[in-house]
Amino acid sequence: MRALLFDRSAETGLRVGETADPVPGPGEVLVRVRAASLNFGEVALAAGAVPAGMDRPPEETVLGSDAAGTVQQAATDGSGPPVGTPVVTFGLVGAVAELRAVPVVLLGVVPSGVDLGAASTLPVAGLTALRALRRIGPLLGRRILVTGASGGVGRFAVQLASRAGAHVVATTSDPAAHGDALRALGADEVLPGPGALSEPVDGVLDQVGGRVLVEAFRALREHGTLVAVGHSSGEGEAFGFGDLFGNDGGHDRSVVTFFLGATGDFGPDLTWLAGQVGSGALDAEPAWRGGLDDAGDAVTALLGRTLHGKAVVDLG
């Protein structure tokens, strides 16, 4: 099968090539992949940005966490959906390929007729937005800040927080470029950074880290929670003297870390998210879409920070 493969000798650390078809084990289905989406973290890993505690996958590993397609071969143990079912699938690797063997616990069912390219944007970005927002607690009537809002996670987070009844403040480094789109997704305010907030917030979903995280923490109301989802800035966090006093600036505020891979039981949420796309309640429109031979363009744009939102690779 054709796939996007880890290859250190390539400029981006990735190349399109042939590799062996995957063989599903018990409890796995074989999916004929129709579309896969790229995430900044995985392409950065291929390009050599390996976070502490993580290894770069071996050469020839198929890139990608997110893929959608149809079940070509059902699981031999009788679990999971039958042949022909449209599904969206999650995993650490193996997505950007014509075929994917995936455990039934890592897939959601997609309503028939839903664009599988849109569905393929959901696993990492959609699940992260949904589950990280839940860490904040109930959102109805709360002021919620989403940083890095123009990105894959940010766009879903703005929509889901708005749907949940929050007053959503979106921050983006370029409000002129992204403001209208973010308001259309449900942002009540679009600002250039947390420092521009006029009122405190009850919760933060931070995709950027560094100075943005510190500023966002300062904007937290008492008992507020900041979920540290992403570290796109590549900066460390330097809190000032007094930031963590928990005095009049806000008692009992928390910063919690988040790792999607540690949250488990992905199927029901993936099915729910795909249903939201199907009903039109969730906009999963990619920012870039093209074939496998053009995937290098999307990888370069993601690494160069010129692509905001999801990139979808169509396969067959």
Ligand SMILES: NC(=O)c1ccc[n+]([C@@H]2O[C@H](COP(=O)([O-])OP(=O)(O)OC[C@H]3O[C@@H](n4cnc5c(N)ncnc54)[C@H](OP(=O)(O)O)[C@@H]3O)[C@@H](O)[C@H]2O)c1
């Ligand atoms: N913890 C987890 O389990 C988990 C899961 C998924 C993703 N993540 C991480 O969460 C972050 C967001 O993921 P994503 O897929 O939404 O990424 P993305 O599409 O690349 O979006 C990241 C956004 O961060 C903002 N940003 C601000 N300063 C930046 C800088 N110096 N460099 C790059 N971006 C900057 C940009 O938005 P503006 O231009 O609007 O400011 C950008 O669109 C990434 O760091 C990713 O690795 C973590």
